[in-house]
Amino acid sequence: MKGWWGRILRVDLTNxxxxxxxxxxxxxxxxxxxxxxxxxxxxxEVKGVDPLSPENKLVIAAGPFNGLPTPxxxxxxxxxxxxxxxxxxxxxxxTMATVHLxxxxxxxIVIEGKAKKPVYLYVEDDxxxxxxxxxxxxxxxxxxxxxxxxxxxxxxxxxxxxxxGENLVKYAVIMSQEGRAGGRPGIGAxxxxxxxxxxxxxxxxxxxxxxxxxxxxxxKGAYDEILSKPTYEFWHRQGTMAAVEWCxxxxxxxxxxxxxxxxxxxxxxxxxxxxxxxxxxRGCPYCNMPCGNVVLDAEGLESELDYENVALxxxxxxxxxxxxxxxxxxxxxxxGIDTISLGGSxxxxxxxxxxxxxxxxxxxxxxxxxxxxxxxxxFRSSELGNFAAEGVMRMGQKVEGGENFAxxxxxxxxxxxxxxxxxxxxxxxxxxSIGAHHKEAxxxxxxxxxxxxxxxxxxxxxxxxxxxxxxAAKVIELQRYRGGLFEMLSACRLPWIELGLDINYYPKLLKxxxxxxxxxxxxxxxxxxxxxxxxxxxxxxxxxxxxxxMDYPPKRWFIEGLKSGPYxxxxxxxxxxxxxxxxxxxxxxxxxxxxxxKETLQKLKLDFVxxxxxxxxxxx
Amino acid sequence: xxKIKFMGALAHLAESSEIYIEVDKPKTVDEILKEVIxxxxxxxxxxxxxxxKVARGDVIVKGGDEIKVMPVLSGG
Numbered sequence: 001m002k003g004w005w006g007r008i009l010r011v012d013l014t015n016x017x018x019x020x021x022x023x024x025x026x027x028x029x030x031x032x033x034x035x036x037x038x039x040x041x042x043x044x045e046v047k048g049v050d051p052l053s054p055e056n057k058l059v060i061a062a063g064p065f066n067g068l069p070t071p072x073x074x075x076x077x078x079x080x081x082x083x084x085x086x087x088x089x090x091x092x093x094x095t096m097a098t099v100h101l102x103x104x105x106x107x108x109i110v111i112e113g114k115a116k117k118p119v120y121l122y123v124e125d126d127x128x129x130x131x132x133x134x135x136x137x138x139x140x141x142x143x144x145x146x147x148x149x150x151x152x153x154x155x156x157x158x159x160x161x162x163x164x165g166e167n168l169v170k171y172a173v174i175m176s177q178e179g180r181a182g183g184r185p186g187i188g189a190x191x192x193x194x195x196x197x198x199x200x201x202x203x204x205x206x207x208x209x210x211x212x213x214x215x216x217x218x219x220k221g222a223y224d225e226i227l228s229k230p231t232y233e234f235w236h237r238q239g240t241m242a243a244v245e246w247c248x249x250x251x252x253x254x255x256x257x258x259x260x261x262x263x264x265x266x267x268x269x270x271x272x273x274x275x276x277x278x279x280x281x282r283g284c285p286y287c288n289m290p291c292g293n294v295v296l297d298a299e300g301l302e303s304e305l306d307y308e309n310v311a312l313x314x315x316x317x318x319x320x321x322x323x324x325x326x327x328x329x330x331x332x333x334x335x336g337i338d339t340i341s342l343g344g345s346x347x348x349x350x351x352x353x354x355x356x357x358x359x360x361x362x363x364x365x366x367x368x369x370x371x372x373x374x375x376x377x378x379f380r381s382s383e384l385g386n387f388a389a390e391g392v393m394r395m396g397q398k399v400e401g402g403e404n405f406a407x408x409x410x411x412x413x414x415x416x417x418x419x420x421x422x423x424x425x426x427x428x429x430x431x432x433s434i435g436a437h438h439k440e441a442x443x444x445x446x447x448x449x450x451x452x453x454x455x456x457x458x459x460x461x462x463x464x465x466x467x468x469x470x471x472a473a474k475v476i477e478l479q480r481y482r483g484g485l486f487e488m489l490s491a492c493r494l495p496w497i498e499l500g501l502d503i504n505y506y507p508k509l510l511k512x513x514x515x516x517x518x519x520x521x522x523x524x525x526x527x528x529x530x531x532x533x534x535x536x537x538x539x540x541x542x543x544x545x546x547x548x549x550m551d552y553p554p555k556r557w558f559i560e561g562l563k564s565g566p567y568x569x570x571x572x573x574x575x576x577x578x579x580x581x582x583x584x585x586x587x588x589x590x591x592x593x594x595x596x597x598k599e600t601l602q603k604l605k606l607d608f609v610x611x612x613x614x615x616x617x618x619x620x
Numbered sequence: 621x622x623k624i625k626f627m628g629a630l631a632h633l634a635e636s637s638e639i640y641i642e643v644d645k646p647k648t649v650d651e652i653l654k655e656v657i658x659x660x661x662x663x664x665x666x667x668x669x670x671x672x673k674v675a676r677g678d679v680i681v682k683g684g685d686e687i688k689v690m691p692v693l694s695g696g
Contacts, residue, residue, distance in 0.1 A: 234632035249690065449674065450674075459675055459679040500664025
């Protein structure tokens with residue numbers, strides 16, 4: 001094979017054993033890499049197990065773009081059965097570890113079992129060692145990387161967990177390079193449950209490429225095109241932080257646990273404020289449009305900010321000073337806790353305290369109380385910290401009336417877009433593969449901009465909440481690109497979606513790297529295959545106890561309205577959302593419960609799924 | 621007089637977040653924005669609003685109207 005190594009590094013921590021397994025070209029072509037391979041491995045090997053038991057497996061999966069000069073192709077997928085949701089969980093992060101993994105001669109690492117004492121994994125090409133992590137366990141992720149670099153040198157890629165992962169915080173992440181995080185649904189906790197503190201990789205091999213000249217030519221074209229885009233310069237100034245102003249303007253900024261979509265102090269946490277504080281910019285490997293904006297926080301230390309962190313840890317907690325939000329963000333990165341779920345969980349606590357449902361804890365705007373609570377969550381060192389470490393869904397089940405303000409889907413906390421007036425975005429959250437995450441279909445801008453403008457008579461229209469079938473189609477279209485193609489390539493979507501890089505570069509690059517011709521139809525099918533496989537995974541892991549209610553967005557968007565702004569009082573309607581969801585299922589070839597039909601599974605070459613699913617439910 | 625509000629990358633390209641311009645005759649939003657936003661034709665996507673309503677670029681505006689133009693982002 002070209003482009004793929006076809007090699008999986010398998011590490012068994014219980015028995016201290018390492019081996020290399022080869023996989024077939026057919027599997028490579030069907031599932032491409034990244035999320036595709038991760039989903040296939042979890043389907044085959046992780047069935048009905050407790051996510052925090054040794055039987056769960058941690059899958060670190062690269063794709064064909066990684067380690068090669070491809071536009072923003074420096075991502076790495078980390079996946080496992082999620083302790084937060086009980087279903088499929090993954091995330092991606094930009095890291096040198098993806099470059100070294102591929103240069104070491106592997107596409108994937110699968111870690112199973114559990115070490116007796118804390119360990120870390122050191123991979124140097126064909127030499128793999130399981131080493132003692134004594135002296136590292138208990139350290140934060142920044143210190144851990146620093147120590148490992150002192151031992152192994154600077155030219156390595158490192159993934160690590162902090163106290164969040166060690167103490168099995170349900171939304172602990174895997175971190176790299178002081179600010180790169182991946183695995184929102186508790187993938188860091190899975191790593192912690194295996195007593196695996198870090199993975200250090202050094203690769204020196206040349207990745208086999210089908211057509212090197214063509215790859216060089218295409219990459220140069222793509223990189224040059226990115227630089228020529230009119231919006232490039234502004235992207236360089238603010239990166240994703242431009243979204244604070246944008247979301248506030250469009251009543252979508254999570255504010256006070258999603259009670260509102262506008263924040264009084266938005267201006268003091270937005271991209272312009274960031275510009276005044278920025279001290280450096282960081283990027284992922286092979287990226288020429290870096291978005292890692294580093295500021296000095298209120299304690300004088302460096303913190304890497306992006307929109308999601310600031311929305312969830314700023315406006316959603318009622319904290320309106322960016323340098324303070326930056327401290328909270330840095331603490332989350334050091335402890336190795338997902339900033340989005342952390343913001344959602346603390347906001348839930350704050351609202352519960354204000355409603356008198358919890359006796360003590362911080363209230364909105366309480367910076368000091370928030371800082372203390374983060375530490376208590378990371379170390380599970382107080383009753384409240386231990387409670388909040390379980391995430392919003394579990395807290396919502398324990399607090400009276402909590403489900404009315406528990407902002408999650410399938411157990412994963414909602415990311416940075418408030419959807420009181422955006423049904424398509426709510427559908428994107430409802431049907432995302434991992435719970436309420438935006439990466440697979442950020443449809444909100446399309447939803448506003450097309451609201452619907454048709455014909456001469458309607459050149460100007462007021463934005464209205466509508467539930468047209470086109471919205472379901474658009475969510476699927478975006479899921480194919482973003483949740484499918486980009487997650488399988490394990491590449492960043494931002495060059496295409498933010499700056500408008502021609503999407504046709506991607507199949508061409510894939511061909512140059514692998515030698516395999518993919519038409520768009522092939523790529524859509526591959527994306528649909530992975531979506532259906534992940535959905536089947538959820539259904540199997542829930543033992544067939546599955547209904548369309550799993551795809552419902554949080555109650556709050558239906559029973560309350562926006563508190564202020566031009567759309568004050570407006571909210572979604574359940575019956576209409578349900579009809580939109582039915583359209584979505586129909587287009588995907590899933591039944592009314594949201595389960596792929598037999599015919600759909602066969603069409604997508606997922607025949608192997610059928611007998612297993614039939615053990616837990618009847619297929620239509 | 622037409623008021624134009626720019627957001628994000630478009631404010632950067634127009635080198636202002638808000639401007640007022642005189643028009644001698646009714647023009648389309650696209651015609652006006654081409655004059656004030658560098659590289660307007662090359663922008664891959666944008667959302668236009670006229671007097672608070674979502675509008676297409678071919679809508680005609682006149683004195684007293686307010687245009688708001690914002691980029692399409694991808695989200696974090």
